[in-house]
Amino acid sequence: MTASEEQQILADVSQPESKTYQVSFTGSGSEYFRIWIVNLLLSIVTLGIYSAWAKVRRNQYFYSCTHIAEGSFDYHGNAIAILKGRIAAIVILTLYNIAVRTSGTYTLIMLVILGAILPWLIWRSLQFRLYNSSYRAIRFGFRGSAGQAYMNFLLWPVLTLFTIYLLFPFAHQRIKKFQHSESRFGTTYFSFYAKVSSFYGIYLIGFISAIVAGIVAYKLMGSPFAGIQHGPHTERDPASFIGIFMFMLAFYGIFFLIFPLILTMMQNLIWNNTKLGDHQFHSDLRWGKMTFIIITNILGVICTLGLFTPFAHIRYLKYKLEAISLTTHGSLDNFVSAVQDDVSATGVGMTDMLDFDLSL
Amino acid sequence: MNVSHSIPGRYFDGVSSRLYRVQFNVEEQVAVLTGDAERRYPLSDLRISERTKHAARRVTFPDGDYLEIDDRAAFDHMLLHMGHSDSFVVRAQQSWRTALGFTLLTCVILVLGYLYGLPFAAKYIARSLPPRAEMAIGEGALNFLDQHVFAPSTLPADQQKIIRERFAKLIPASPVATQAGMSSENSTPIEIVFRHSKIGPNAFALPSRQIVLTDEIVNLLNNNDELMGVLAHELGHLNEHHLMRRLIQSSAVGIGATALFGDVSGLVAGIPPLLLDLKYSRDVESDADDYAVATLKFNHIAVENFARAIEKLAQSTKNYEPNPYLSTHPVNSERIARIRKAE
Numbered sequence: 058m059t060a061s062e063e064q065q066i067l068a069d070v071s072q073p074e075s076k077t078y079q080v081s082f083t084g085s086g087s088e089y090f091r092i093w094i095v096n097l098l099l100s101i102v103t104l105g106i107y108s109a110w111a112k113v114r115r116n117q118y119f120y121s122c123t124h125i126a127e128g129s130f131d132y133h134g135n136a137i138a139i140l141k142g143r144i145a146a147i148v149i150l151t152l153y154n155i156a157v158r159t160s161g162t163y164t165l166i167m168l169v170i171l172g173a174i175l176p177w178l179i180w181r182s183l184q185f186r187l188y189n190s191s192y193r194a195i196r197f198g199f200r201g202s203a204g205q206a207y208m209n210f211l212l213w214p215v216l217t218l219f220t221i222y223l224l225f226p227f228a229h230q231r232i233k234k235f236q237h238s239e240s241r242f243g244t245t246y247f248s249f250y251a252k253v254s255s256f257y258g259i260y261l262i263g264f265i266s267a268i269v270a271g272i273v274a275y276k277l278m279g280s281p282f283a284g285i286q287h288g289p290h291t292e293r294d295p296a297s298f299i300g301i302f303m304f305m306l307a308f309y310g311i312f313f314l315i316f317p318l319i320l321t322m323m324q325n326l327i328w329n330n331t332k333l334g335d336h337q338f339h340s341d342l343r344w345g346k347m348t349f350i351i352i353t354n355i356l357g358v359i360c361t362l363g364l365f366t367p368f369a370h371i372r373y374l375k376y377k378l379e380a381i382s383l384t385t386h387g388s389l390d391n392f393v394s395a396v397q398d399d400v401s402a403t404g405v406g407m408t409d410m411l412d413f414d415l416s417l
Numbered sequence: 418m419n420v421s422h423s424i425p426g427r428y429f430d431g432v433s434s435r436l437y438r439v440q441f442n443v444e445e446q447v448a449v450l451t452g453d454a455e456r457r458y459p460l461s462d463l464r465i466s467e468r469t470k471h472a473a474r475r476v477t478f479p480d481g482d483y484l485e486i487d488d489r490a491a492f493d494h495m496l497l498h499m500g501h502s503d504s505f506v507v508r509a510q511q512s513w514r515t516a517l518g519f520t521l522l523t524c525v526i527l528v529l530g531y532l533y534g535l536p537f538a539a540k541y542i543a544r545s546l547p548p549r550a551e552m553a554i555g556e557g558a559l560n561f562l563d564q565h566v567f568a569p570s571t572l573p574a575d576q577q578k579i580i581r582e583r584f585a586k587l588i589p590a591s592p593v594a595t596q597a598g599m600s601s602e603n604s605t606p607i608e609i610v611f612r613h614s615k616i617g618p619n620a621f622a623l624p625s626r627q628i629v630l631t632d633e634i635v636n637l638l639n640n641n642d643e644l645m646g647v648l649a650h651e652l653g654h655l656n657e658h659h660l661m662r663r664l665i666q667s668s669a670v671g672i673g674a675t676a677l678f679g680d681v682s683g684l685v686a687g688i689p690p691l692l693l694d695l696k697y698s699r700d701v702e703s704d705a706d707d708y709a710v711a712t713l714k715f716n717h718i719a720v721e722n723f724a725r726a727i728e729k730l731a732q733s734t735k736n737y738e739p740n741p742y743l744s745t746h747p748v749n750s751e752r753i754a755r756i757r758k759a760e
Contacts, residue, residue: 083471091516092469095509097677098523108676114467114506121472127427127436129473129485154668158554193436194429194483243434359688363677364520392434 073387077339082378084122086368092118093367109140120190123378126389128193134185142182149174172211180206187240195394200246201239209235226256237331243392251330259326263319267311274307313355317348328381335386342380350376424491428454431482441476441484441492443499448476450484460499467507468493531670531693536700539665543658551624551661558623559610570611572632580630581609583641584648589656590711607655609648611635618733622651624660637733638726645716646709646723653708659701667694698745706752710759720760724753 096111113136120130149171156167180203187197213228230253237249321342328340354369423440428450430437437453448463450456458478466475474486486492509515543551570577584607610629618634628651630644638644654660670690706723713720731749746752 085471088470088510091510091513094516094519094523095506098519098526099506100676101523101526117466118469118472121466121469121475124473128429128434131475131483155554158664160553160557193434194431194481195434363689366677390433390435394432 073335075384075386077382077384078126078389080123080125080378080381080383082123082375084119084371084375086371089118089371090364090367105143106140109136109143112136112139119374125192125383126385131191131194132189133191133196134189138185142185145178172215176207176210177203179210183236192242193389193392195243195392198241198395199239200241201235205235205239226260227253230256233327237327241395242333243394245334245392248332249327249330250332251326255326255330259319259322262322263315266318267315270311270314274304274311313352314348317351318344321347324377324380333383334392336389337384337386339382339384340380341382342377346376422491422495423451424495425487426476426484427487428452428456428484429482430454431480439484441486443495456482465496465501468503468511470511527673535666535669536662536697539662539669540658542665543661546658546661551658552626554624554660554664558625559627559629562629563612566616567612567614567629570613570632572611572635576635577609577611580635580641580644583645584609586716587645587649587652587712588715589649589652590708590715591656607652618730620647620651622654622660624655626655628652628655634730637729640722640725642718642722643726643729645718646713646720646726649709649712650705650723652712653705654701657704657708659705663694663697663701666697670694670697695745699747702746702752703755706756707759710756720756724756724760727753727756 092114096107096114100106100108100111113132113134116132116134120132123130153167153171156163180201183201183206184199187199190197209228209232213224213231217224217228230251233251234249237247240247321344324342325340328338331338350372354365354373357365358369423442426439426441428437428439429435439450439452439454442449442451443460446460448456448458448460456478462479464477466473466477468474474489474492475483476486477483503511509519607626607628610627612629612631614631614633616631618637619631620628620634622628628648630648634647635644638647667690670693674687674689674693709723710720713723727749731753747755
């Protein structure tokens with residue numbers, strides 16, 4: 058080994074190569090439209106049974122269209138497992154709906170049962186989703202325990218209910234922290250360090266913007282309800298009817314401006330504070346573009362009576378995914394697969410248990 | 418068979434995330450990788466991902482290691498040579514002609530299902546459910562209303578008694594040969610409940626087999642024949658299991674809309690069920706009107722009484738004629754015309 062080669066190696070060790078890779082999403086709306094409609098019809102004529110296979114196909118398409126650093130993602134979910142999850146979900150929803158319409162006591166019992174099983178189901182389905190995702194032939198995984206799942210998906214959300222949602226941003230941060238710091242790629246864990254105060258900041262901005270927008274709308278149009286106090290006959294007055302209509306329109310308008318704002322800030326916060334090993338993620342979503350995409354998507358879907366749905370889905374995903382990049386600290390070639398997690402004796406039992414996916 | 422062209426790709430071994438640049442080749446039923454990694458696998462062990470235009474194409478090997486194809490066109494060509502054929506679904510997905518055919522067929526099925534299939538199925542299911550199921554749904558509804566909307570009736574007791582007795586003698590159009598007060602199908606008789614209300618003249622049926630009459634409607638109509646028309650309409654709702662049917666139909670529409678549009682926005686997915694359900698609501702009202710007409714004829718009461726009852730109700734609420742597509746009840750003038758036509 059020559060001296061210069063030795064120096065080169067030393068340099069590599071002390072100064073790991075740093076590079077930024079952009080996520081690219083190659084899915085096309087027109088291709089996904091065809092995949093969507095073919096699988097939709099098959100799902101309808103099989104009374105929904107085929108929808109599990111349709112979901113596998115859709116996820117495989119989305120995953121395989123998502124590329125970063127010369128590798129793409131792959132989805133390995135088993136359709137039978139998804140079908141089981143969907144049947145369970147329908148049974149739960151039906152029982153819940155019956156209970157709600159029957160009596161208060163049954164509703165309460167059902168809520169308690171749901172509270173007891175939902176965190177467990179969410180936990181299982183998180184494991185299912187990550188275990189069945191891979192990149193560069195290395196599987197993802199999820200470590201989190203059932204106890205943590207109950208804390209994050211039951212305890213904090215219930216506490217937010219009792220604090221008039223003041224704890225909501227805190228609960229949201231805890232859930233994201235749970236998801237992002239318990240996930241792994243091969244044997245390498247993700248880490249998450251966004252602060253609770255940042256979550257409060259985002260929701261506060263959303264809240265204040267909504268109030269300001271509401272006041273502006275109110276000042277511009279006057280109160281639509283002013284006329285109603287004069288008596289029942291004003292109900293037939295077309296001017297006040299239009300007023301109410303305008304107010305509703307403004308309400309929707311505000312919702313469709315604030316909602317993308319929170320969405321944008323949230324994705325950026327979450328991914329700018331997530332690492333995989335030493336590699337740092339970034340997200341650079343813009344509010345204006347996000348709002349434009351969401352509003353035009355909704356208008357498109359309404360105007361085409363739903364036929365634009367798959368195009369809307371692709372546009373939205375493409376913008377969200379391509380905003381994400383990864384700055385490496387060292388090579389991306391060194392991730393190692395978790396030790397044979399699907400062939401060892403306990404592993405087989407584990408995958409059997411994992412054969413369950415609740416997400417619809 | 419030897420396919421001479423080798424195809425460039427990226428191989429991942431499933432052990433580490435290292436990227437190997439390789440050439441893929443097929444020799445004598447064996448897949449051969451050469452380059453950064455050297456591998457040989459029998460062709461029968463390979464799993465090839467479905468063909469698409471824009472997603473990565475993958476060849477997965479038995480141990481979960483896989484190859485991502487760089488030159489997809491050359492790979493398609495190789496598969497064609499080897500006699501590999503796409504599944505029916507993949508071929509359908511990749512052809513615009515088939516996809517448009519599927520689109521048309523889906524629309525036809527959805528429209529027919531909405532207009533005929535779902536109402537038919539809901540009718541059948543509602544009939545075959547045990548009466549207890551329906552009664553359980555309405556349990557507690559009257560209690561709730563008593564607490565929030567109603568006050569005790571101020572009608573004289575003998576007036577209430579006369580109305581109850583007349584109703585008990587009313588013979589419903591179906592099921593045949595039973596009296597309204599003691600239906601044979603459902604052991605529980607129908608009870609008429611009188612209440613004073615803040616909501617004005619109104620009558621409605623509860624699935625707990627109760628029909629609520631407000632004092633205001635009794636005083637407004639001030640005619641027992643007309644009141645029988647209204648009661649026959651409510652009886653139709655009960656005996657035809659309209660509430661259960663509506664419940665089944667609106668759940669199905671809700672599930673369908675979520676499955677179709679839930680991806681884009683939950684808010685958008687909520688709009689179509691609202692609009693679509695209104696048609697079912699109007700259908701059920703027309704259905705109950707027909708039932709009332711049949712019942713009145715059966716009992717030799719002039720159908721005109723029912724038409725007049727609706728007229729009076731319409732005037733009392735000073736209804737402006739609403740948009741027929743946004744209304745839970747059919748337009749009053751149409752309802753009245755329809756009833757008079759059936760006379």
